[in-house]
Amino acid sequence: MADPVDWNNGGWDWLEGAPPAESGPAGDPAPSFARCFAGPDGARVLATLKAMTLERTLGPDASDAALRDLEGQRRLVALILALTNRGQGV
Template identity: 65%
Template sequence: MTQDAGRDAWLFPGPGHGVVPDPEQATGLATAAARCFAGVDGQCVLDALVGMTLHRTAGPALPDAALRHLEGQRALVAWLLALIDRGGGVVPLYRKTCSNERTE
């Protein structure tokens, strides 16, 4: 299996998990996601999603169902970020400043 084929399998799970688009549709979806989140508003939404999911810690008292829910959210946000990256967009995972701070 090539590296791209493995990446496509993660971005678009097999028939048991949902519909697998053809390569042209997959490229179009990735490009559309990158365009959708390219602007300031899109980056703001991505910042919020990443903060609420990937940068959130779960304490030891979190019930199993809540942990599974959080992991599902993380998986969805990670999938969206991978799709944006594949489409040539900017993924705001490791910003050094807060979104509402000025940068020069």
């Protein structure tokens, strides 16, 4: 079994590089994301996440903290969408 991802030391690097050689739990997570969000319930969850983050805007009086928080949420939803699409072969 491969070592778990070290989230404190380049833990996101596995998303950018070549897919791991082994399959299964420590392999590419994209197929798992695709299965998780397949079907009408998955589509509804993704639509809700997009509406709450990617399609949301903040007004000119938004604080720096609020902007950073929303941007972090958007990044996470974008990552979920990318993994789901990759797992579906899109």
